[in-house]
Amino acid sequence: MDEKKDLDKGQCGRRDFxxxxxxxxxxxxxxLAAGVALAPEGQAAVAAKPNAPKIPGxxxxxxxxxxxxxxxxxxxxxxxxEACKTENEVAGDAHHFRTWVERYAHVEGEDKVRIDSxxxxxxxxxxxxxxxxxxxxxxxDVKVDKAFFVPKLCNHCTHPACVQVCPxxxxxxxxxxxxxxxxxxxxxxxxxxxxxxxxxxxxNPVTRVTDKCTWCYHRVTKGLQPACVEVCPVGARIxxxxxxxxxxxxxxxxxxxxxVLKPETGNAPxxxxxxxxxxxx
Amino acid sequence: xxxxxxxxxxFTGYVYPNETVFPWGVLIVVYPYLTGLVAGAFTVSSLYQxxxxxxxxxVAHFAMLTALCLMIFVPSPLLLHLGHPERALNAVxxxxxxxxxxxxxxxxxxxxxxxxxxxxxxxxPYMVQQAQQRKGWSGKFYNLLCLGSxxxxxxxxxxDRKWIFALAVIGIPGACGLHGYVGFLFGSLKSREWWSSxxxxxxxxxxxxxxxxxxxxxxxxxxxxxxxVRIAEDCIKLMAYTLWGFVMFTLVMELAExxxxxxxxxxxxxxxxxxxxxxxxxxxxxxxxxxxxxxPIITLTVLFWRRTTGRFLIVGxxxxxxxxxxxxxMMRFNVVIGGEExxxxxxxxxxxxxxxxxREGVLAAxxxxxxxxxxxxxxxxxxxxxxxxxxxxxx
Numbered sequence: 001m002d003e004k005k006d007l008d009k010g011q012c013g014r015r016d017f018x019x020x021x022x023x024x025x026x027x028x029x030x031x032l033a034a035g036v037a038l039a040p041e042g043q044a045a046v047a048a049k050p051n052a053p054k055i056p057g058x059x060x061x062x063x064x065x066x067x068x069x070x071x072x073x074x075x076x077x078x079x080x081x082e083a084c085k086t087e088n089e090v091a092g093d094a095h096h097f098r099t100w101v102e103r104y105a106h107v108e109g110e111d112k113v114r115i116d117s118x119x120x121x122x123x124x125x126x127x128x129x130x131x132x133x134x135x136x137x138x139x140x141d142v143k144v145d146k147a148f149f150v151p152k153l154c155n156h157c158t159h160p161a162c163v164q165v166c167p168x169x170x171x172x173x174x175x176x177x178x179x180x181x182x183x184x185x186x187x188x189x190x191x192x193x194x195x196x197x198x199x200x201x202x203x204n205p206v207t208r209v210t211d212k213c214t215w216c217y218h219r220v221t222k223g224l225q226p227a228c229v230e231v232c233p234v235g236a237r238i239x240x241x242x243x244x245x246x247x248x249x250x251x252x253x254x255x256x257x258x259x260v261l262k263p264e265t266g267n268a269p270x271x272x273x274x275x276x277x278x279x280x281x
Numbered sequence: 282x283x284x285x286x287x288x289x290x291x292f293t294g295y296v297y298p299n300e301t302v303f304p305w306g307v308l309i310v311v312y313p314y315l316t317g318l319v320a321g322a323f324t325v326s327s328l329y330q331x332x333x334x335x336x337x338x339x340v341a342h343f344a345m346l347t348a349l350c351l352m353i354f355v356p357s358p359l360l361l362h363l364g365h366p367e368r369a370l371n372a373v374x375x376x377x378x379x380x381x382x383x384x385x386x387x388x389x390x391x392x393x394x395x396x397x398x399x400x401x402x403x404x405x406p407y408m409v410q411q412a413q414q415r416k417g418w419s420g421k422f423y424n425l426l427c428l429g430s431x432x433x434x435x436x437x438x439x440x441d442r443k444w445i446f447a448l449a450v451i452g453i454p455g456a457c458g459l460h461g462y463v464g465f466l467f468g469s470l471k472s473r474e475w476w477s478s479x480x481x482x483x484x485x486x487x488x489x490x491x492x493x494x495x496x497x498x499x500x501x502x503x504x505x506x507x508x509x510v511r512i513a514e515d516c517i518k519l520m521a522y523t524l525w526g527f528v529m530f531t532l533v534m535e536l537a538e539x540x541x542x543x544x545x546x547x548x549x550x551x552x553x554x555x556x557x558x559x560x561x562x563x564x565x566x567x568x569x570x571x572x573x574x575x576x577p578i579i580t581l582t583v584l585f586w587r588r589t590t591g592r593f594l595i596v597g598x599x600x601x602x603x604x605x606x607x608x609x610x611m612m613r614f615n616v617v618i619g620g621e622e623x624x625x626x627x628x629x630x631x632x633x634x635x636x637x638x639x640r641e642g643v644l645a646a647x648x649x650x651x652x653x654x655x656x657x658x659x660x661x662x663x664x665x666x667x668x669x670x671x672x673x674x675x676x
Binding site for chain 2: 096163168188193
């Protein structure tokens with residue numbers, strides 16, 4: 001978690017600068033006038049000194065990370081969901097997830113696919129806990145023609161709608177390909193929650209700011225894999241650096257016909273899927 | 282199980298797990314309602330100040346004062362909603378220019394200043410008079426409000442009139458901007474089919490004008506009844522004409538937008554149609570369209586057609602105005618809450634969990650909605666906006 005704080009500090013350069021200046025002028029000038037006068041200077045400061053995170057041995061200019069999901073491998077064990085909750089201190093309930101898994105079941109004689117996630121009340125009842133997850137065996141009495149699992153998480157889009165709408169710039173795109181949130185700067189308006197077409201963001205009721213998957217930035221910059229990738233027993237989740245042509249993600253994208261979710265939004269997601277069906281979005 | 286910190290929404294079909302907590306509640310319904318009332322009340326005032334519609338003189342200053350009282354409370358629903366209201370000025374000090382919401386502080390700040398200035402010029406002669414007549418602390422209070430400007434000669438008044446005219450002219454695009462912007466906040470989001478419409482800013486703008494006009498009608502009639510003065514029929518009739526025209530236009534826009542959505546029938550339309558044909562029947566078709574828009578149009582048409590005058594005319598117009606106020610409130614509700622009830626998956630529907638006593642509950646929203654009118658009650662005692670008051674005689 002230390003790296004996470006470092007990232008926040010590193011990214012905060014513009015805002016630190018501005019808040020210091022803001023404090024200095026607050027006594028004398030009106031809030032409105034100060035806001036207008038300060039913004040251009042703040043942007044100039046960014047140009048002069050790029051806000052690279054202060055992480056030893058890590059240069060964010062050398063990386064371009066991406067995520068892969070091989071849905072044909074996922075067995076719906078949900079270890080990824082539990083690992084994520086533990087690693088990132090996500091609230092242990094059925095309404096706040098940085099990552100989740102969807103189950104698609106085509107039942108014989110039905111036109112519409114049946115979809116649920118681990119958060120479905122039936123599945124929560126089966127696990128008897130909002131903190132531990134499993135898929136209930138709810139289709140045991142019907143004939144299932146086709147069924148598969150699809151892990152979901154933040155797509156860390158190239159053109160993220162959430163970043164576009166953030167009124168303060170508290171959420172932003174990093175040079176190495178992550179969309180992250182400065183929890184010390186977010187005002188908690190939840191406009192980004194509305195703007196994300198994938199439902200990847202949520203309002204953290206404890207910190208009272210927006211939260212979402214960071215691809216475990218604090219682990220990745222230490223040379224580790226995201227927690228969900230680390231615990232996946234079947235290798236359904238792939239993470240790596242696209243700048244490294246030998247990395248698992250580069251190989252995954254090069255050797256498969258990959259798809260992204262909701263491409264029509266123009267968000268250009270960076271989670272690449274293999275083995276999903278037309279109903280998945 | 283319910284956590285005390287949030288309420289989860291029941292759902293049908295498939296919704297993303299994080300969608301089960303609604304990001305925006307009834308406070309965000311009240312917010313565009315308030316800004317709409319401001320824009321509408323200002324429009325009524327401008328019809329007199331800029332376009333010279335003399336019949337509106339009895340309500341011109343009152344509408345201006347009403348707009349100011351409402352505008353002062355516009356930020357309150359947002360501040361109550363924010364997770365960290367103490368950081369609200371972050372959006373002003375370091376605005377993220379690609380965000381429509383970042384403009385709020387500037388729009389709102391600009392508009393409050395404009396309304397304060399215009400009200401100051403309008404009520405300056407009255408303040409000067411009171412400062413000279415009154416003794417004690419109330420005299421000092423009015424003296425302070427004059428800001429050292431005690432000249433009420435014809436030359437000075439002519440100068441004031443130029444300012445009032447200029448501010449009213451600037452205020453019209455300002456009011457349109459303030460509310461068109463609110464429509465853009467919703468219309469520009471591509472994540473929800475229910476919101477993602479180019480027509481949203483126009484619909485918000487025109488519904489703002491009808492709500493503000495309707496509010497001024499109702500408040501004017503109520504104030505005349507309380508003050509036991511005659512209701513100026515020309516004035517209320519002109520406002521009713523304005524209301525009729527704009528309600529008609531708004532209704533056409535709303536139905537055109539809805540028709541577009543249904544006709545295009547993009548992905549997720551099955552879920553939307555399920556929503557529309559079940560839960561939306563009462564709040565949308567019955568209340569917003571039927572009771573709130575079609576009924577006032579028919580009522581007003583009959584009144585105009587039969588050349589009704591007197592008590593029937595006033596009662597008919599007032600009832601129509603009340604219905605329009607209800608319609609616009611329902612429109613805000615159906616847009617904000619309705620949009621969130623349709624899951625982003627396009628495959629499920631959520632049910633809004635009502636909260637009463639929560640920070641973002643119904644009681645908080647109702648308080649925010651009532652507060653401007655309590656302020657108005659105080660303000661009309663300090664700055665009497667009536668035609669028979671000295672403030673009106675000079676303009």
